[in-house]
Amino acid sequence: MTEEVKPPKREKIPRQKMPEQEPKVRARNFQEVPFGLSPELAQKEAERCIQCKDPRCKQGCPVEIDVPRFIKEIKEGDFEAAIRTLWEMNALPAICGRVCPQEIQCEGLCVIGKKEEPVAIGNLERFAADYQRLHGRDILPPKADPTGKKVAVVGAGPAGLTVAGDLILKGHEVTVFEALHAPGGVLLYGIPEFRLPKEIVAHECHYLERLGVKILVNQVVGRTDTVDELFEQGFDAVFLAVGAGLPVFLNVPGENLIGIYSANEYLTRANLMKAYAFPEYDTPLVKGKNVATFGAGNVSMDSARTALRMGADHSYIIYRRSEAEMPARAAEIHHAHEEGVEFMLLSAPTRFLGDEEGRVKAVECLRMELGEPDASGRRRPVPLEGSEFIVDIDLAVISIGAGANPLLTKTTPGLALNKWGYIIADPKTGKTMKPKVWAGGDIVTGSATVILAMGAGRLSANSIHDFLTMGW
């Protein structure tokens, strides 16, 4: 793994590989895939950064982390300084280091990346956060004096948690209302253990609680309380961060057969309810031998890789475009390939076939070819007539996107929604059309990324703070 001694010309140090579980082994367990960098490897990797004066990496990061500074601090072995630098801009570095699509953000712009592999910014960020969690001193950032103002945050995903963390430090009282029985949002119920250990999510939420944030679970706002009732209870501002929690189906015949799941259901059972440990945990999950996942985003890779870990012989990704158009993070696609996920590209499902008991037994697909680019700029798949073929499956996961869940928005008069049902909010401040209500994250943008949700949270937190302290 480590390199033998080389001349200290720093650009020549190759990108340090993060040690990880063997693909064959890890494809059958739920433990995290990479082990993380050791301090030695991290410091070596940090040496690769040439400390640009006008760092491009920082421009690529949606929350503008001072990347060269934290990397320099790692290089010098001052890991506590590194975590402080990260915390200035990012409350959840252990998570972002793991799940950001670095190749199109910070690392995508790193100058080293022009000639060789870019500096492993994500891995270093993860290292600093893990080191702090496991070995660091118990440090809490300073809190401003109490302002006496109360803020309600609806939804405990990355957007809501960011707002909670920012506003508690600014001296406001913050209560988070979460619909599920535990906080974390998609970080908890969607992204699997093998990619983001739940212990880390719990640790981050616990950190907020230690700062004084109240997290109330089992609170479905819109049912348990409405937004207007929160104001009646004395909250001065409300931030809505309920995510894009609506499953999208294919709308092909046979989709309600047993063994066909939305990705939300499949992953929620596996992650939140720990169905992989059934019957120790009570929630069951169908274990497929031949599993088809439709779609090719992060959610799809997570589903297909979960299916392998649940014991599948074959786990297929069925996608109507080609590998070049797959929206998932590069690392996830790479890991999926390594673990034996089989890709059936340029194929689209037309119907599901079931047995007498109503269980899915096969899916019929059509072959596609790529035509002209569509509105998204990706080449549009066109079906090849008469190319139907059948794939035998006993489990299917539909993972072609998510929509705006109407539960909260329908029960909150005064919000303006766009035609897809997402909340309209000012992109600079997060202000909605309803007085004293802000919104951010997936419920505004549609499914995006953890760091974008956090970035939106940061802007809203600043705007809420201005409103609470200055009245605008």
Add this chain to the structure above:
Amino acid sequence: MFEIVERQEMAQGTVVSNWVKAPKIAKKAKPGQFVILRANEKGERIPLTMADTDPAKGLINIIYQVVGKSTALFKTLKVGDGYLDVIGPLGQPTHLDKVGKVVCVGGGTGVAVVHPITRGLKQVGNQVFAVIGARNKDLLILEDQMRAASHELMVCTDDGSYGHHGFVTDMLKKVLTEHQDIALAVCIGPVPMMKFCCKMTKEFGVKTLVSLNPIMVDGTGMCGCCRVTVGGKRKFACVDGPEFDGHETDFEELTARLKGYLDLEKVSYDEFKAAHGSGKCSCCS
């Protein structure tokens, strides 16, 4: 924790009633709505209708039949114990409108679900006929409450050990025949019962509400597990329902989907029973 303050066994211990402390939910809940409960950290999220509420005391009443591991686990909870999680009120409340004459039919544990609706329909000024049924006299629940909640109650048992000897559909037919001006039927119970009731009310052209009980996970429209087909369209029972037009409901699909986990549920229940039989159970200590 959501504490159990009162507990009662019914129908020879096959059905259990709990009054649970949940003040916020009790204040909000309306007839037709449900909660999701989890007993402990490893537990499943189980949907149960609120059979009654006491907003003043901050209590909700759930009445459940013991059918598998989770409900068997619930049964082990005593007064003073509690549920780790109770989430609600979920689902759409019943529209309690004054329409004239209505008939409410409950079968098995469905009586617990139909009871608050029956009472509500009477309170808004309808003339309410009620029909309840069970396999035999010992399994019958809430007879007195249903009598009070309606103007006229008919009781049926499959084996004739009490009341009318036969199915609830017999009495439903009688009411529909004698009162041609029934404006609404509400039929809640096992899926086959609801299916047959709907077949009959359709013949009489009487609009019918049923309460569907698909398997659920989150209860907020996030997972799609509870999807049912109504009028050819996909609906999520937890947010669009659980009540739907019975004449439009695809009962065959619901029946099939309810069997999705039979083999796994058996593994889980058998293990639970074995652990309890041997006294080695740690799940409820």
